[in-house]
Amino acid sequence: MWLYRAGRRRRLAALFGDRFLPVLVPPFNEMSYHLAGAVRAAGYAYVSVYGDFPGLALASRNIHLDIIDWPTGQAAEPAVNVRRAIGALRLRRYGIVPASAPIGVVTHHLVHDAAIWSVAEELLGRLARHSAVATPDVAQIFAA
Numbered sequence: 001m002w003l004y005r006a007g008r009r010r011r012l013a014a015l016f017g018d019r020f021l022p023v024l025v026p027p028f029n030e031m032s033y034h035l036a037g038a039v040r041a042a043g044y045a046y047v048s049v050y051g052d053f054p055g056l057a058l059a060s061r062n063i064h065l066d067i068i069d070w071p072t073g074q075a076a077e078p079a080v081n082v083r084r085a086i087g088a089l090r091l092r093r094y095g096i097v098p099a100s101a102p103i104g105v106v107t108h109h110l111v112h113d114a115a116i117w118s119v120a121e122e123l124l125g126r127l128a129r130h131s132a133v134a135t136p137d138v139a140q141i142f143a144a
Contacts (some may be wrong), residue, residue, distance in 0.1 A: 009043045021142050023048055029063055029106070031056065046142055048104065052088065052097045061141050063104035064088045067119045073111060075119040102141055 013020040022045040024031075029050040031039075036058040039047060046059045054060055065084050069076040091097040105127075107120050127133045 021139065022046065023061070023142055033057065052091055052101070061102055061104065063106045065103070065105040065123070067105070067107065067116055067123060068109060068111065075115045078119070078123070081123065102136075 009022065013022075022043055024039050024042075024044040024046070025048045029048065031047060031049055031054070033055045036047070036056045040058055044058075046061055047054070047056060049056070049060060049062050050066075051062055051064065054062065064087075065081045067076050067081065068074075069080070085103065088097075088103045092099045092101060092103075105123065107124070109116075112120070128135065
C-alpha cells in the first residue's frame, strides 16, 4: 500500500512542482472501491483505472484503449481497440456516461517494442486527424 501513503504524494509534488497532478494510477489500472477513502486521505484528487464503471467514490479519468495485448505481450490487433472505442463512445452517446468524460489511451509501458510503438503512432495519428477528436492538455483533463 505504499502508493497510497500521503508522504509519497508529497514527495512527488515536491519533485515535480507545478507539473505534479494529484492523480493515482494503481498497478494494472485496477483498484478496489474500498480504497477510495485511503486514496483521498493521502491527498489524491483523482484515480485512473480501466473502464467507465470503477464504482469508486473518487473522481476518475479512466483508460479504455490499450495498445498491448497483455497475454501475448504483442501489439494489440487494431480491431480490438476499435471495438473498445465504439463501446466507450456508445456509453457517452446514450447518456450512460457523461458525454464529456474522456476516453483514455494507455501509451506508457516499458515493454513497448517497435511494433507496439508503430501501433501507438498509427492510432494517435488517426485520432489527431479526426475532426471530432479533442486532445486537451493533461491539466485540463484533471481540472476540478
